[in-house]
Amino acid sequence: MTRITKETNMAQDKPSIILISDDTAINDAVRGALLPGDDIGIEVQATTLTAVNGKAVKLAEEHDLIVFRLNPQTDRAAVQELREKSGGKGTLLALSDAPISLAEARELKKAGIDEILPFPIPSSDLRDQLLELSGRPLQLPALIDRSATRPGKVIAVAPVRGGIGASTVAINLADQLQGKTGMLRKAAQHRVALVDLDIQFGTVASALDLDPSDVFYRMATETIVPDRTFLAQSLQSHDSGLTVLAAPDKFVPLDAIEPRQIDAVIGHLQREFDYVVVDLPRTLVEWIGPVLTRCARLMLVTDTTVPAIRQARRLIDFYGEDRFDLPVEMVVNHEKKPVLPASHHSEAAKVLERPLKYWLPDDPRRARAALDRGELLSQHSHGALSGALRRMARNLLTETTATAEARPASS
Numbered sequence: 390m391t392r393i394t395k396e397t398n399m400a401q402d403k404p405s406i407i408l409i410s411d412d413t414a415i416n417d418a419v420r421g422a423l424l425p426g427d428d429i430g431i432e433v434q435a436t437t438l439t440a441v442n443g444k445a446v447k448l449a450e451e452h453d454l455i456v457f458r459l460n461p462q463t464d465r466a467a468v469q470e471l472r473e474k475s476g477g478k479g480t481l482l483a484l485s486d487a488p489i490s491l492a493e494a495r496e497l498k499k500a501g502i503d504e505i506l507p508f509p510i511p512s513s514d515l516r517d518q519l520l521e522l523s524g525r526p527l528q529l530p531a532l533i534d535r536s537a538t539r540p541g542k543v544i545a546v547a548p549v550r551g552g553i554g555a556s557t558v559a560i561n562l563a564d565q566l567q568g569k570t571g572m573l574r575k576a577a578q579h580r581v582a583l584v585d586l587d588i589q590f591g592t593v594a595s596a597l598d599l600d601p602s603d604v605f606y607r608m609a610t611e612t613i614v615p616d617r618t619f620l621a622q623s624l625q626s627h628d629s630g631l632t633v634l635a636a637p638d639k640f641v642p643l644d645a646i647e648p649r650q651i652d653a654v655i656g657h658l659q660r661e662f663d664y665v666v667v668d669l670p671r672t673l674v675e676w677i678g679p680v681l682t683r684c685a686r687l688m689l690v691t692d693t694t695v696p697a698i699r700q701a702r703r704l705i706d707f708y709g710e711d712r713f714d715l716p717v718e719m720v721v722n723h724e725k726k727p728v729l730p731a732s733h734h735s736e737a738a739k740v741l742e743r744p745l746k747y748w749l750p751d752d753p754r755r756a757r758a759a760l761d762r763g764e765l766l767s768q769h770s771h772g773a774l775s776g777a778l779r780r781m782a783r784n785l786l787t788e789t790t791a792t793a794e795a796r797p798a799s800s
């Protein structure tokens with residue numbers, strides 16, 4: 390039976406969306422992507438486009454946007470019929486939770502689908518599309534404080550092997566993403582949270598001279614899904630301006646943590662911060678899934694040895710099972726960017742199907758000094774390593790189109 394949930398009263402003049410999907414994950418994601426200030430009506434029909442087809446024309450007339458879970462086998466005919474009968478009314482957005490080929494996507498677009506998005510998709514990207522396709526202009530209305538409502542960007546950092554420098558990258562990248570300006574580089578433009586998800590062996594707290602946190606320990610032992618208050622109690626402020634969620638110093642069995650708990654942690658932080666940098670563990674556990682789903686970038690830290698590149702390839706494939714359009718970028722640590730790439734560099738890029746984008750030079754003296762003092766590379770060194778991390782952060786800030794320019798500097 391078709392279950393109809395009326396989410397909001399539809400006023401005449403506000404855009405409305407009809408969501409046709411029998412998948413709760415999709416339904417939750419679409420509803421969750423819209424924020425209260427978006428002022429868009431959404432109606433959900435827990436069925437399929439093909440099943441609803443007789444009524445689809447009416448739905449297209451009543452709503453600005455039809456969002457549906459794509460079934461590539463059956464939906465083409467349904468879309469074609471709808472397009473013929475509706476005379477071009479309504480916009481169609483398909484969410485595909487199964488991989489489809491480019492040729493299939495082209496055929497579906499030809500049949501009349503306006504946009505096809507892979508699912509899962511980061512909540513902020515989905516929201517952008519929902520606003521745009523339903524006719525709600527992205528920049529307006531001016532009354533919405535976008536810096537307060539738009540979810541922060543998640544940047545995940547993962548190592549291809551132990552000791553490669555992933556935590557160093559995560560910590561210093563988080564620092565640089567604050568985009569500090571001014572003579573003394575004190576005024577942060579973006580609020581940044583740093584989360585140590587290397588729950589068993591995390592080093593973020595000690596690297597920043599902070600205390601371990603028991604939040605993940607309590608999540609594992611008390612099966613708590615953290616709310617805002619619980620999480621707020623566990624966050625620590627670092628002198629640099631970073632807000633840190635550290636790993637515990639007690640042993641936590643990794644399989645005691647559930648994906649929904651990690652999802653809640655990251656989701657809350659996205660609401661409060663412009664950037665959420667996550668230091669991922671080397672262990673492949675189910676609960677990194679929500680981080681992959683939500684991330685705007687996954688920075689994979691590697692070197693250019695054959696075993697490391699092979700492992701990177703394996704990891705990209707593994708992570709890609711959770712999300713096929715995962716935005717993975719390579720960070721080569723301990724190596725200066727070559728003026729001309731050597732043949733093994735080109736070979737590595739080919740194997741990885743992406744460029745070796747960022748290069749961080751080896752600088753044991755400064756890396757060690759920062760670690761020993763519990764400081765950031767930016768605090769005392771102006772060396773090549775610090776400079777490379779700054780450029781990487783700048784690039785990421787541009788690429789992820791930071792939206793919090795108007796936010797006051799964090800204290």
Ligand SMILES: Nc1ncnc2c1ncn2[C@@H]1O[C@H](COP(=O)(O)OP(=O)(O)OP(=O)(O)O)[C@@H](O)[C@H]1O
Pocket residue numbers: 548550551552553554555556557558587590592671722723724749750751752753754756757760774
């Ligand atoms: N570019 C670099 N040049 C010199 N030393 C570095 C560089 N990057 C990291 N290091 C050093 O390498 C060591 C390991 O770094 P880090 O803890 O960041 O690695 P990791 O990949 O997080 O390791 P783990 O497997 O323990 O999580 C540290 O002593 C750090 O100071």
Ligand SMILES: [Mg+2]
Pocket residue numbers: 555556557587591592
């Ligand atoms: Mg580490």
